Amino acid sequence: MPQPTSPSHIARLLRERGLSAKKGLGQNFLVDQNIVRRIVEHAALKEDSWVLEIGPGLGALTNLLAERAAQVVAVEIDSDLAALLRDTLPNPRIRIVEGDALKLSWEEVLASAGWRDEPLSLVANLPYYITSPLIMKALESGLPWEAVVVMVQKEVAERMLAAPGSKDWGALSLAVQYYAECSLVLKVPRTVFLPSPAVDSAVVKLAPRQPLVSAPREELFAVIRAAFQQRRKTLRNALKPLAGEWNLSIEHLEGALARCGIDPQSRGEVLSLEEFSKLTEELLKGV
Numbered sequence: 340m341p342q343p344t345s346p347s348h349i350a351r352l353l354r355e356r357g358l359s360a361k362k363g364l365g366q367n368f369l370v371d372q373n374i375v376r377r378i379v380e381h382a383a384l385k386e387d388s389w390v391l392e393i394g395p396g397l398g399a400l401t402n403l404l405a406e407r408a409a410q411v412v413a414v415e416i417d418s419d420l421a422a423l424l425r426d427t428l429p430n431p432r433i434r435i436v437e438g439d440a441l442k443l444s445w446e447e448v449l450a451s452a453g454w455r456d457e458p459l460s461l462v463a464n465l466p467y468y469i470t471s472p473l474i475m476k477a478l479e480s481g482l483p484w485e486a487v488v489v490m491v492q493k494e495v496a497e498r499m500l501a502a503p504g505s506k507d508w509g510a511l512s513l514a515v516q517y518y519a520e521c522s523l524v525l526k527v528p529r530t531v532f533l534p535s536p537a538v539d540s541a542v543v544k545l546a547p548r549q550p551l552v553s554a555p556r557e558e559l560f561a562v563i564r565a566a567f568q569q570r571r572k573t574l575r576n577a578l579k580p581l582a583g584e585w586n587l588s589i590e591h592l593e594g595a596l597a598r599c600g601i602d603p604q605s606r607g608e609v610l611s612l613e614e615f616s617k618l619t620e621e622l623l624k625g626v
């Protein structure tokens with residue numbers, strides 16, 4: 340069988356069916372088997388592992404994942420590619436589900452494929468136009484991921500891995516680091532895709548764990564959103580509307596900032612997750 344990542348094989352598969360890569364669906368296919376192998380190795384799958392793959396495309400990762408895991412459930416939005424995969428990868432260990440991964444219930448998709456509570460990982464070369472919502476869906480799903488290994492745009496990886504105060508630190512960094520230990524596993528040049536995208540990529544591994552901070556999640560994220568929605572405003576001003584929503588006085592807001600040792604004139608981008616948590620708890624004392 341030809342390598343699913345050989346450029347000539349990909350060109351022929353698409354040509355035979357009168358297809359071409361759909362830019363609007365983020366279709367950039369991996370054409371480097373070495374990168375595929377390294378991504379799959381970082382998932383550290385076991386014989387009884389199940390894998391949810393988002394956007395299998397032409398099956399570059401799917402094939403190797405199915406060699407290493409008990410079952411791969413792959414969600415593909417493009418009906419042409421879903422049909423092509425069913426024809427080209429007839430493998431009982433691979434279940435192709437046609438649909439929008441943002442809209443489908445992953446729990447239902449997995450359950451209907453027969454998943455009970457086997458070790459579960461998410462592995463994907465994500466479509467770039469919806470990377471952040473897909474990552475947040477994975478982290479908020481409550482599914483017991485052993486690992487989430489995803490290829491994303493390099494800039495998104497930098498935001499996920501950023502430290503407080505750096506230019507990349509923001510709501511995505513805080514959200515990802517709230518749920519998981521995050522590490523960079525691979526830098527990937529744009530040249531290993533067909534067609535080649537305008538940006539480089541990176542593979543990031545998330546190891547979900549219990550949050551390390553104690554503020555209640557919903558309120559913590561409300562404070563983070565408020566701080567970053569108005570990035571250029573001082574914290575005091577950015578948090579005023581939320582304080583209003585929570586029926587808190589400006590004095591209470593200022594007092595909470597002071598008790599946390601936070602300069603009211605500073606901006607959200609300098610606060611760590613721990614500081615956001617402490618601030619949320621102080622604010623909630625007045626609710």
Ligand code: SAM
Binds near residue numbers: 393394398438463467
């Ligand atoms: N996994 C393949 C590879 O590495 O060569 C393809 C990766 S390509 C970057 C992204 C894939 O996600 C495409 O096959 C695209 O059709 C699919 N896709 C885009 N939006 C999707 C969505 N909302 N739900 C599921 N799949 C989606």
